[in-house]
Amino acid sequence: MFLSLNGELIEEKDMKIFPLGEDFMYGYGLFETVKIQNNKTIFMKEHVKRLLKGCIILDLDIEWNYNDIENFASELIKRNGVINGALKIIYCKNIKGNNLIIIWKDIVYNRECYEKGFKLCFCDYKKNPYSPLVYLKTNNYLDNIFNKKRIQAKGYDEGIFLNVNNKVCEGTFTNIFFVKNSIIYTPSRECGLLEGIIREKVINLARELRIELIIKEIEGNDLLSADEIFITNSLMEIMPVSRLENKELSLKINYITKTLMKNLED
Known part of the structure; x- marks a missing residue:
């Protein structure tokens, strides 16, 4: 396997x-x-834009622009013969100069995941919405990884963080949405979450489809009373949720989730 270094x-x-x-x-x-997907990167511009914005915040000088990074990624995909999978683009600080590393890996989400839906629970530990690093996709991801391992040991697929004010913020690797009375809800940025690329796409898609969507502070009990729940990230895109803690959610009647999934694919 080939990797890309600078x-x-x-x-x-x-x-x-x-x-x-x-x-x-x-x-x-x-x-x-x-x-x-099919040898092509999905939403590459949005990802690189977020990376470059983060570099400014963390005072990381970067000599490459979007076109450079896209070309490096395309060369890597071609050299490794990748049809479907995922790129990880890493930019990091080093004594001898910053490094841009691009690797690829397989995607773990398969058809069975979407048919069964994900099982969620609340994480034991809380996010701090007052830390500026919460809003960046930093390489120090141990908080997320540690909590995900804990919830997986309990038999769940994903964990949902509350913040120190007991408001819902995000999953360990996902953003979260729920539906109640045909209205979509998702936590506001100020709750302490990374604004995911697919989160933004779903928000815009709901507005295009004229489905009411509200961004606000959300309580844990709001999720437990939901009609539908789904989570998002750039690899799974939209994943239906079949269970939150002890609450079962039918995937036969999650019409809004299915509508968003279909239209995002299109």
């Missing part, structure tokens, strides 16, 4: 990273995960 394709066995930089030592950097 625009140069390198075989996996020849990849070397300096271990004393702030990237390796402290997770100082950003990443984006981009879906590959």
